[in-house]
Amino acid sequence: MTIPSHKVEQRMRHFETVCREEGIKVTQQRIEIFREVAQTEEHPEADKIYHRVRDRLPTVSLDTVYRTLWLLNDLGLVATLGSSREPTRFDANLERHHHFVCRQCGFTRDFVSNDLDSLVLPESLCSFGNVEQAQVQVRGLCRDCLEKERT
Template identity: 65%
Template sequence: MKIKQKEVEQRMDHFEAVCRAEGIKLTHQRIEIFREIAQAGDHPDADLVFRRVRNRIPTISLDTVYRTLWLLNDLGLVVTLITSRGRTRFDANLSRHHHFVCGRCGFTRDFYSDNLDNISLPESVATYGEVEATHVEVRGLCHRCAVK
């Protein structure tokens, strides 16, 4: 699933603005790695980003992809998801949203819910620390895995 071009362009503009503000060089590799995350709706892991970007930049290394993805995370340009299989996946959608995750194949997609955005947490959560954000992850079997 590809993201709408207008949304990709907005994410790219934000990426460039943040990098400039932080004094981060806008290298061809960084631009293409971020573009891959910005246009992907499947929340790819580093290996998948590497394979996709390598089609455009054959000389890119897996190490460059990993370092760039974690830089993007540190800059707040992407968020990470940890799947049940232990792979870190990257998401450039910074708006409030939630995820459906297939427990068998790892298929991951965004969904939106006003009800979940406004979920009321138990008071006991405050004893752990200050809540900055909530995110609901719904796990199940995707249609493809359910048919198998």
């Protein structure tokens, strides 16, 4: 599923503004890599981003994609999700939201929940450090995987 074009363009303008404010060159490769994350709800892994961008920019390297994604993360333009045992996935949606992840195929989508947003975190979290953000990740089977199990 793709993001509405006005939302993608809003994200692209924000990307360019942040890069300029931070003194980061806005190169064609960086634009295309960010656009690939900004235009989808898939939360793609770096490999998938690389293959899609390479179709448009054949000279882009996987290393450039990784370095750019981590730069975008450092600039606060994308967020990462996934555990240390899974490939890192990238998300350009920085608005408050949560994630559904299919435990079988990895399908990942955002969802919004006012109830989860107002979740009171336990005081015991303070022993780990200062909580800056909380997102809920719900795991289960997506419709496609459920359908495959039924057949």
